[in-house]
Amino acid sequence: MLHFLISRLMLLVPVFFGVTLVAFGFIRVLPGDPVEVLAGERGVSPEKHAEILAQLGFDKPLWQQYFSYLGDILQGDLGVSIITNRPVVEEFFELFPATVELATCAIIFALIIGIPAGIIAATKRGTWVDQGIMGLSLTGYSMPIFWWGLLLIILFSNTLGWTPVSGRLSFIFEVDHVTGFMLIDTLLSDEQGSFWSALHHLILPSVVLGTIPLAVIARQTRSAMLEVLSEDYVRTARAKGLSPFRVIAIHALRNALITVVTVIGLQVALLLAGAILTETIFGWPGIGKWIIFSVFSRDYYAVQGGLLLIAVCVMIVNLIVDLLYGFINPRVLQQRNKT
Amino acid sequence: MKNPTVVSKSLRVQQWREFWFYFSASKTAVAGLIFLIGVVLMALFADVISPHEPAEQYRQFAKVPPAWKDGGQIQFLLGTDYAGRDMWSRIIHGSRLSLLAGCVVVVLSLSIGVLLGLVAGYRGGWLDSLIMRVMDTIMAVPGLLMALVFVAILGPGLLNAMVAIAITYTPSFVRLTRASTLTELNRDYVTASKMAGARPMRLMFISILPNCMAPLIVQGTLSFSTAILDTAALGFLGMGAQAPMPEWGTLIAENRDLMLSAPWTVTFPGIAILLAVLAINLVGDGLRDALDPKLKRS
Numbered sequence: 068m069l070h071f072l073i074s075r076l077m078l079l080v081p082v083f084f085g086v087t088l089v090a091f092g093f094i095r096v097l098p099g100d101p102v103e104v105l106a107g108e109r110g111v112s113p114e115k116h117a118e119i120l121a122q123l124g125f126d127k128p129l130w131q132q133y134f135s136y137l138g139d140i141l142q143g144d145l146g147v148s149i150i151t152n153r154p155v156v157e158e159f160f161e162l163f164p165a166t167v168e169l170a171t172c173a174i175i176f177a178l179i180i181g182i183p184a185g186i187i188a189a190t191k192r193g194t195w196v197d198q199g200i201m202g203l204s205l206t207g208y209s210m211p212i213f214w215w216g217l218l219l220i221i222l223f224s225n226t227l228g229w230t231p232v233s234g235r236l237s238f239i240f241e242v243d244h245v246t247g248f249m250l251i252d253t254l255l256s257d258e259q260g261s262f263w264s265a266l267h268h269l270i271l272p273s274v275v276l277g278t279i280p281l282a283v284i285a286r287q288t289r290s291a292m293l294e295v296l297s298e299d300y301v302r303t304a305r306a307k308g309l310s311p312f313r314v315i316a317i318h319a320l321r322n323a324l325i326t327v328v329t330v331i332g333l334q335v336a337l338l339l340a341g342a343i344l345t346e347t348i349f350g351w352p353g354i355g356k357w358i359i360f361s362v363f364s365r366d367y368y369a370v371q372g373g374l375l376l377i378a379v380c381v382m383i384v385n386l387i388v389d390l391l392y393g394f395i396n397p398r399v400l401q402q403r404n405k406t
Numbered sequence: 407m408k409n410p411t412v413v414s415k416s417l418r419v420q421q422w423r424e425f426w427f428y429f430s431a432s433k434t435a436v437a438g439l440i441f442l443i444g445v446v447l448m449a450l451f452a453d454v455i456s457p458h459e460p461a462e463q464y465r466q467f468a469k470v471p472p473a474w475k476d477g478g479q480i481q482f483l484l485g486t487d488y489a490g491r492d493m494w495s496r497i498i499h500g501s502r503l504s505l506l507a508g509c510v511v512v513v514l515s516l517s518i519g520v521l522l523g524l525v526a527g528y529r530g531g532w533l534d535s536l537i538m539r540v541m542d543t544i545m546a547v548p549g550l551l552m553a554l555v556f557v558a559i560l561g562p563g564l565l566n567a568m569v570a571i572a573i574t575y576t577p578s579f580v581r582l583t584r585a586s587t588l589t590e591l592n593r594d595y596v597t598a599s600k601m602a603g604a605r606p607m608r609l610m611f612i613s614i615l616p617n618c619m620a621p622l623i624v625q626g627t628l629s630f631s632t633a634i635l636d637t638a639a640l641g642f643l644g645m646g647a648q649a650p651m652p653e654w655g656t657l658i659a660e661n662r663d664l665m666l667s668a669p670w671t672v673t674f675p676g677i678a679i680l681l682a683v684l685a686i687n688l689v690g691d692g693l694r695d696a697l698d699p700k701l702k703r704s
């Protein structure tokens with residue numbers, strides 16, 4: 068296991084440096100002079116210009132600039148936001164829990180519906196139930212989620228009035244910031260009903276963000292199930308006279324889930340991309356909305372830092388999924404150890 | 407076997423027949439293909455089909471609902487937007503931009519991806535490692551975010567959005583091509599043409615590449631549909647095609663404020679995106695079933 072972990076980590080090292088190069092290059096290749104870009108429309112005097120250039124280290128050779136940037140990163144310094152004048156790292160981790168909370172709820176929604184749907188489709192293969200589920204999941208997979216979000220707002224928030232339009236919590240509640248996860252914070256606070264309000268605010272964004280993962284999970288569960296159901300050991304289990312439920316839920320599902328776990332891991336990068344759209348539509352104060360705002364307000368240090376931090380998050384999640392995969396399916400570990 | 411060109415021609419016809427036999431087994435794939443052809447025709451003949459100019463503003467007819475609703479007018483089939491522009495005409499013209507974006511993205515990312523993948527797989531060594539690590543880096547960042555960053559550098563606009571999206575799609579083509587190249591490289595026919603003195607370029611493009619095509623075609627089709635979605639998403643965020651271009655995502659963005667008072671201005675462009683993407687995905691699924699040799703039972 069340790070060997071496996073180390074070999075995986077070694078693969079991540081060049082990718083990490085690659086991402087730092089992209090993030091470093093990002094500010095350097097922006098059209099125009101870096102100081103003028105940073106100063107924006109206000110403009111600066113020539114003396115001030117040279118001073119800032121030296122202060123930011125832009126007057127040094129590129130390789131020196133890159134190494135001092137690397138040094139800063141390794142000390143956790145990703146620069147200061149031009150708009151708010153606060154460290155980028157601080158801003159990022161303040162908003163990060165909101166995105167994690169949303170993404171977690173979205174993936175839970177996708178799993179709760181997607182796995183049973185996939186199992187049902189596989190066991191009723193070829194029937195109208197199967198075709199219906201697969202048709203729906205292909206539609207979900209083809210969905211422009213920003214439009215889907217707007218449609219759901221029109222229907223559930225405006226016509227039916229069931230769910231709030233935007234935000235994380237109704238403004239009548241005041242909840243202390245403890246963990247940053249609204250569902251936990253509201254449970255910890257003594258505000259009556261605030262938990263339900265937080266949950267209410269989560270429903271539509273989770274459904275929207277979870278739609279594409281749901282479709283993918285349903286499709287993958289179905290095909291994994293179909294493959295497993297045709298195996299000999301499943302036939303043996305059936306022949307032993309086990310109930311169909313037991314055969315499917317205990318014998319077949321366990322092996323089918325191996326494929327599904329990998330798929331969930333692949334969804335994480337997609338989830339973060341989807342979060343950009345979902346958070347923008349629902350005014351969700353998370354990383355996605357923040358990065359869009361930063362791009363629009365030309366807050367380049369925030370974009371640079373956000374890019375790096377998000378890439379690191381994706382890398383960490385992929386590593387965890389890889390390890391989990393080895394854990395669920397020890398055969399993979401042994402094979403990889405041999406090579 | 408007297409005339410080799412005739413043989414290869416009839417072989418090709420036979421291959422097409424076989425392909426069509428498997429492809430047409432799926433009714434949904436054929437339905438998707440027919441719909442897709444319809445969309446392509448719509449894009450080609452947009453000027454002839456659309457009842458109005460897409461940018462023409464009929465100020466006295468602002469926010470007219472669709473024809474079948476109360477207050478709807480027959481000359482504006484799907485209603486009009488805040489400036490009195492005909493939604494149906496705008497959607498028809500938008501199909502040009504969306505299909506164009508899909509094509510450009512796929513052609514760019516496919517050609518760059520195939521080239522890099524072939525070189526990586528054929529050459530191996532440090533060049534292979536370098537190419538693959540660069541691709542890993544691109545894949546570590548969520549696609550839409552990477553595209554946003556590129557658009558932030560290049561400036562918003564449809565062309566830049568297409569280039570940005572193409573960059574984020576390249577790694578999947580590189581990986582596919584490299585993997586197939588590695589399997590093909592050890593086959594006897596490659597060794598044979600190497601012995602016959604074929605040069606690397608010929609080996610890569612004429613011997614190996616045609617045998618890697620099946621997965622690339624499937625991936626290309628699926629990328630075509632996601633490219634349309636991503637272009638629309640960037641348009642929606644204001645980073646892609648700029649108003650007044652009738653790109654579908656941009657249409658939704660510019661009418662977002664009317665979402666409640668004139669919901670049709672948001673609903674129909676979205677349906678257009680959904681149907682086009684769905685049709686392409688149906689075709690893609692059909693292609694995968696028809697081209698994947700593992701599923702063939704011949």
